[in-house]
Amino acid sequence: MPEGKAKEARAFGSPSRYIQGPGEIRNLPVFASNYGKTALAVIDPFFYQEYSQWIPELFEQHNMMAYTVEFPGVCSTDTLNHLIEYCKALPQIPDTFIGIGGGQTCDINKALGAAFRKAFINVPTSLATDAPTSTHSIINDEGKMPYLMVHYKNPDYVVVDTEITIQSPAFMFVSGIGDALATYVEACASYANNNVCNAGAGVYKPTQLGMAAAKLSFDILLEKGVAAIRAAEAHLRTPAYEDVAEATVLLSGLGFECTGVSIAHGLQAGFHVLPGKPLMHGAGVGYCMLIQVIIENDIPRFEKLYSFCKEIGLPICTADIGLTAENRNEYVEKLVDEVYGKRWNVCNMPMYISRDMLINAIYYLDLYAEAH
Numbered sequence: 001m002p003e004g005k006a007k008e009a010r011a012f013g014s015p016s017r018y019i020q021g022p023g024e025i026r027n028l029p030v031f032a033s034n035y036g037k038t039a040l041a042v043i044d045p046f047f048y049q050e051y052s053q054w055i056p057e058l059f060e061q062h063n064m065m066a067y068t069v070e071f072p073g074v075c076s077t078d079t080l081n082h083l084i085e086y087c088k089a090l091p092q093i094p095d096t097f098i099g100i101g102g103g104q105t106c107d108i109n110k111a112l113g114a115a116f117r118k119a120f121i122n123v124p125t126s127l128a129t130d131a132p133t134s135t136h137s138i139i140n141d142e143g144k145m146p147y148l149m150v151h152y153k154n155p156d157y158v159v160v161d162t163e164i165t166i167q168s169p170a171f172m173f174v175s176g177i178g179d180a181l182a183t184y185v186e187a188c189a190s191y192a193n194n195n196v197c198n199a200g201a202g203v204y205k206p207t208q209l210g211m212a213a214a215k216l217s218f219d220i221l222l223e224k225g226v227a228a229i230r231a232a233e234a235h236l237r238t239p240a241y242e243d244v245a246e247a248t249v250l251l252s253g254l255g256f257e258c259t260g261v262s263i264a265h266g267l268q269a270g271f272h273v274l275p276g277k278p279l280m281h282g283a284g285v286g287y288c289m290l291i292q293v294i295i296e297n298d299i300p301r302f303e304k305l306y307s308f309c310k311e312i313g314l315p316i317c318t319a320d321i322g323l324t325a326e327n328r329n330e331y332v333e334k335l336v337d338e339v340y341g342k343r344w345n346v347c348n349m350p351m352y353i354s355r356d357m358l359i360n361a362i363y364y365l366d367l368y369a370e371a372h
Contacts, residue, residue: 004195004196004202004203005194005195005196006194006195006196006197006203006204006205006206007203007204007205008205009203009204009205010204010205010206010207011197011199011200011204011205011206011207011258012199012206012207012209012210012258013135013154013198013199013200013257013258014133014154014254014257014258015133015154015155015156015157015158016154016155016156016157017031017156017157017158018133018157018158018160018250019031019157019158019159019160020159020160020162020242020245020246020249020250021160021161021162021242022161022162022163022237023161023163024159024160024161025100025123025159025161025164026058027159028055028058028059028098028121028123028159029058029059029061029062029064029066030062031121031156031157031159032059032064032095032096032098032119032121033062033064034119034156035095035096035118035119035156036094036095036096036119037063037064037065037095038064038065038066038067038092038094038095038096039059039064039065039066039067039094039095039096039097039098040066040067040068040069040087040090040094040096040097040098040112041055041066041067041068041069041098041099041100042068042069042071042083042097042098042099042100042101042105042108042109042112043055043068043069043070043071043100043101043105044071044100044101044102044105044125045070045071045073046101046125047100047101047125048068048070048071051068051100052068052070055068055098055100056068066098067090067094069083069086071099071101071104071105071108073104074104074140075104075105075107075108075111075137075138075139075140076139076140076141076142077139077141078141079108080108080111080112080115080139083108083112084112084115084116087112087116093116093118094118095118095119096113096118096119096120096121096156097109097112097113097116097118097119097120097121098120098121098122098123099120099121099122099123099132100123100125101123101124101125102124102125102126102128102129103124103128103129103131103132103138103281104131104138104140106122106124106129106131106132107131107137107138107139108137109121109122110122110134110135110136110137110151110155111137111139111149111151113155114151114152114153117152119156120155120156121155121156121157121158121159122155122157122158122159123158123159123160123161124158124160124165124249125164125165125168126165126168126169126172126173126176127160127165127168127172127173127176127245127248127249128168128172128173128175128176128179128280128281128282129175129176129179129281129282130176130179130180130183130248130249130252130253130256131253132155132158132160132249132253133154133155133158133249133250133253133254133257134154134198134253134256134257135150135151135152135153135154135198135199135257136148136149136150136151136198137149137151145269145272145342146269146272150198154257158249158250158253160245160246160249162237162241162242162245163237165245166231166232166235166236166237166241167235170229170232170233171280171313172280173228173229173232173248174229174282174283174312174313174314175280175281175282175283175286176248176249176282177221177225177229177244177248177282177286177312177314178282178283178284178285178286178287178289178309178314179248179252179281179282179285179286180217180221180247180248180251180252180255180282181218181221181222181225181286181289181305181308181309182261182264182265182285182286182288182289182292183214183217183218183251183252183255183256183259184214184215184217184218184255185218185264185289185292185293185301185305186256186259186260186261186262186263186264186265186289186292186348187206187210187211187214187215187255187256187259187260189260189262189263189292189296189348189349189350190206190259190260190261190262190348191205191206191211191259191260192349192350193260193262193348193349193350195260195348196260197210197257197258197259197260198256198257198258198260199257199258206258206259206260207258209258210254210255210257210258210259211255211258211259213251213254213255213258214251214252214254214255214256214258214259215255216247216251217247217248217251217252217255220243220244220246220247220251221244221247221248222304222308224240224243224244224247225244225308225312226308226311226312227240228240228241228243228244228245229312229313260345260348261345261348262292262345262346262348262349263288263289263291263292263295263345263346263348263349263353263358264285264286264288264289264291264292265285265288265345266288266339266343266344266345266346266347266348267288267291267292267335267336267339267343267346267358268281268284268285268287268288269338269339269343270335270336270338270339270343271284271321271335272338273331273334273335273338274321274322274323274331274334274335275322275323275327275331276322277322279315279321279322283314283315284315284321286309286314286315287309287314287315287316287320287321289305290302290305290306290309290316290365291358291361291362291365292349293305294361294364294365295349295353295357295358295361296349306368306372310372316365316369317365317366317369317370318331318332318362318365318366319366328366332359332362332363333359335362336355336358336359336362337355340355340358341355346358
């Protein structure tokens with residue numbers, strides 16, 4: 001996300017097409033045929049054995065050619081360079097690139113398709129992130145803070161096959177809701193601070209449509225999120241699940257990209273310094289959203305969001321993000337110091353933000369959680 005104050009002009013960006021529903025993965029050849037006769041599917045390791053055989057057969061039925069390659073597991077500079085060389089060794093550069101898997105698979109697919117200026121289609125297999133729709137990839141190079149690689153366009157298609165996503169673990173869906181829930185909270189802060197949106201060249205303010213998409217996502221999540229998670233836990237595809245799937249992927253994706261992010265994403269970017277097993281991105285964002293709302297001093301909204309996060313299983317205290325009574329103070333300091341003054345979006349707020357404000361809000365959330 002670019003840093004800077006918005007000028008008068010507005011910008012909006014989005015995928016060319018968004019398709020959601022049961023069995024839609026079977027229509028990939030139809031979608032890809034808009035761009036040519038060949039495709040490369042970059043497939044998550046969990047699905048590779050099955051799909052590496054099925055995808056080529058599916059495309060062959062449509063008189064098309066599909067190659068497959070297994071995603072190595074990390075969206076990094078090395079992975080991107082490896083896949084670029086792989087493509088150069090194929091009989092021809094594919095006309096369409098298809099990412100089938102989680103957020104990092106979708107991110108590397110966008111980067112790969114953009115590198116060759118070809119069409120790219122994302123097929124998320126879980127609803128843990130809004131990465132499938134965006135115009136950038138998060139690059140995770142070992143030993144370095146993640147950074148955004150911004151591409152020249154959004155995906156051509158985003159295809160959410162809910163027969164596939166409903167089979168993924170419910171905790172991944174919870175993480176996706178955490179990521180999406182912060183979208184409108186951060187959008188309001190960024191808008192009030194007159195910051196630029198991610199669409200365009202880093203000078204534009206959000207459109208009304210961008211703000212409306214963020215708000216609609218927020219409203220659907222709070223109204224139907226609990227029911228959708230209950231359905232997901234039993235692997236039941238219900239209307240509530242479908243609505244929340246759209247809110248988590250499409251509406252949140254449009255919302256964050258066409259508005260802006262602030263403390264929730266800025267603070268979460270430092271979570272790599274915390275001990276223990278890393279939290280999923282969206283779970284960390286959901287926790288940091290509560291920190292942001294405490295700083296905003298919006299008590300009614302905080303209490304509502306806290307109750308929702310607690311009910312669906314998002315982190316609500318430092319113990320939930322892996323800290324103990326013995327190491328809490330040390331790692332709270334490390335977390336804040338990792339981002340304050342280094343991640344501009346931590347201060348993308350319509351008021352002054354100090355280091356102590358972040359630390360005090362973290363400690364206050366612990367006190368609140370003890371009492372509730």
